[in-house]
Amino acid sequence: MLDVRFIAENADEIKAKLANRSGSYDVDKVCQLYSKRKELLVQTEQRKAMRNKVSDQIAVIKRNKGDATELIAQMKALGEEIKQIDAQLAEIEPMLKEAVLSIPNIPHESTPIGKDESCNVEIRRYGEPRKADFELKPHWEIGANLKILDAPTAAKITGTRFTVYRGLGARLERAILNFMLDTHAQNGYTEIMPPFMVNRDSMYGTGQLPKFEEDAFCVKNNGYFLVPTAEVPVTNMHRSEVLDAASLPLKYCAYTACFRAEAGSAGRDTRGLIRQHQFNKVELVKFTRPEESLNELEKLTMDAELILQKLGLAYRVVSLCTGDIGFSSGKTYDIEVWMPSYNRYVEISSCSDFFDYQARRMNIKFKGEQGLEFVHTLNGSGLAVGRTTAAILETYQNADGSVTVPEALIPYMRTEVIR
């Protein structure tokens, strides 16, 4: 979230910057509630100061066996006033919080301005899209033919948008995620295996709530949420902490299954591994000093790209425009892998710099030269495993229906061909 005071004092500037985002946001509401709250706060605090002072006097009188009936009566009346004002405050506080939480991050000045994804800017490309002298099949057909991906069985045991991986398919998925974790660990990321369920506070911390509740799965028993991404548990590890400045930047990588309701995407990407209710992902998370965060975003993006390079998959990097970046993000690079069945680049990683937006929301600070400051948080997929599997099957497919295992994965697969 943004600083309430900052919003109140820079309302016009903020409105102008948010106008480049998609959606509309009620900055005025924040300002109104803020000034109302401030007014009430001054009133109640003056009365509390009085009460504290007189209560001390009463204590002295009582100790000297004097009569304080009159003062106690006065304080009783004052207490009623305080209670009334506090009740009004208790009504306004959650409204103000809600209003502030519903304001998204301000796009960074280097984020291209534009209304939707057509205004995203391509930064660089790597590799060549796969070409072949036979007709390339989509991964769901390759997977079904090799009996390594089984959507009908998943539909039977669970429902649509789930997949059963079988045999070398299951091993391929596991090989990819192990390869990703090992590679990131070599680049200085500490491996984390977090809970796959989180509480409500964590969902607020990273911004999935309150606005996007319908996208998440909630467990009926205890109100926990299935993680939509490892970003949620991993970033929240340091919620309400003061980090050791010398330890920054903190770098974590984590594998989790990710669970998404995919509300509003009915009919899109219904075949294959591209859009599932449950998918595997390795996530990269960083906590940095403010002045280093943009540079760390570049490095994080390259760390994610390294996976695709080692796997020999063609991709491009795109800088998302103001209309397309996520709610909490100030700047985002998407990495898009070449997917032959789509005949275009498909998102496989989203690397974002949240600046101090999440840190303020989660109260994560470090002790800097100027005293306590909010850290900057960043994260990016490194990478979505299911989509990587899909890209490998399609890119490395052979005319006979078999799939060559990319060299980097052979130690993990213990075979050179899936047939």
Next chain:
RNA sequence: GGAGAAAUACCCAAGUGGCUCAAGGGGCUCCCCUGCUAAGGGAGUAGACUGGAUAAAACUGGUGCGAGGGUUCAAAUCCCUCUUUCUCCGCCA
């Protein structure tokens, strides 16, 4: 799931309604003493978050004893709910 105990500052810990706007240790920081080290002596160690005031400060208010409510003129202290930890029982990969 059941029963009991606990949660106070960096750590340990005292404190059952008003001279506690939290005692005392330890540790840490600085200073004194000393040729150096040890020992000894002194000072500091509740910050954090919010307000008011100011050109900016100095100054000043509120909240803070696991979290949130309540009782009271007044709560670390009494009551309720929740969380976490420990002990025992049950269940269990």
